[in-house]
Amino acid sequence: xxxxxxxxxxxxxxxxxxxxxxxxxxxxxxxxxxxxxxxxxxxxxxxxxxxxxxxxxxxxxxxxxxxxxxxxxxxx
Numbered sequence: 384x385x386x387x388x389x390x391x392x393x394x395x396x397x398x399x400x401x402x403x404x405x406x407x408x409x410x411x412x413x414x415x416x417x418x419x420x421x422x423x424x425x426x427x428x429x430x431x432x433x434x435x436x437x438x439x440x441x442x443x444x445x446x447x448x449x450x451x452x453x454x455x456x457x458x459x
Contacts, residue, residue, distance in 0.1 A: 389404070419441050
């Protein structure tokens with residue numbers, strides 16, 4: 384949720400009230416879901432996907448520092 388730019392409390396509140404996310408939030412969520420899905424497909428096709436968690440891996444990858452960002456995580 385942090386990398387998508389919206390607080391967990393907001394998502395929890397909207398889910399509890401059966402409200403939709405904003406269009407921008409929904410687009411970010413769909414984009415992240417597609418990225419996670421593509422990573423999972425690549426790993427599945429490698430033939431060695433046992434125990435692999437694509438969502439966890441993508442989250443860690445996004446938090447890893449990059450040379451371009453001056454040692455901070457990838458930009459939003």
